[in-house]
Amino acid sequence: MQKWRNLVKQQDVRDMSYGCALASQVGLVIALPTLIGLSVGYWLDMRLDTLPWIALALTAVGAVLGPVIAYRWVTTAMRHRFPPREQVEQAEEGNQD
Numbered sequence: 001m002q003k004w005r006n007l008v009k010q011q012d013v014r015d016m017s018y019g020c021a022l023a024s025q026v027g028l029v030i031a032l033p034t035l036i037g038l039s040v041g042y043w044l045d046m047r048l049d050t051l052p053w054i055a056l057a058l059t060a061v062g063a064v065l066g067p068v069i070a071y072r073w074v075t076t077a078m079r080h081r082f083p084p085r086e087q088v089e090q091a092e093e094g095n096q097d
Contacts (some may be wrong), residue, residue: 015082022077029073030066037062 041055048054 021076026052026070026074029070033062033066033069034059035062042066 023079037060038055041058042051044058045051052070
């Protein structure tokens with residue numbers, strides 16, 4: 001058990017839990033624009049009597065925007081959370097000396 005505790009550092013556990021929390025939120029970030037597009041499109045279709053065309057168009061827009069928003073959000077979050085690879089490599093080289 002002591003060997004396991006030495007292998008898993010506290011920072012590794014925090015990084016894993018951060019990654020799991022981020023991954024669990026990505027589904028919502030993808031689904032919400034699609035559902036909002038569908039809802040707004042349906043409401044507009046009811047008002048303008050054009051069912052289902054606006055709902056289909058806005059649902060498609062939401063389905064395209066959802067993954068784009070998720071990608072940008074995850075890359076920004078990871079960039080803020082983890083240092084660039086060059087800094088990590090320099091720190092490792094400094095520890096080896």
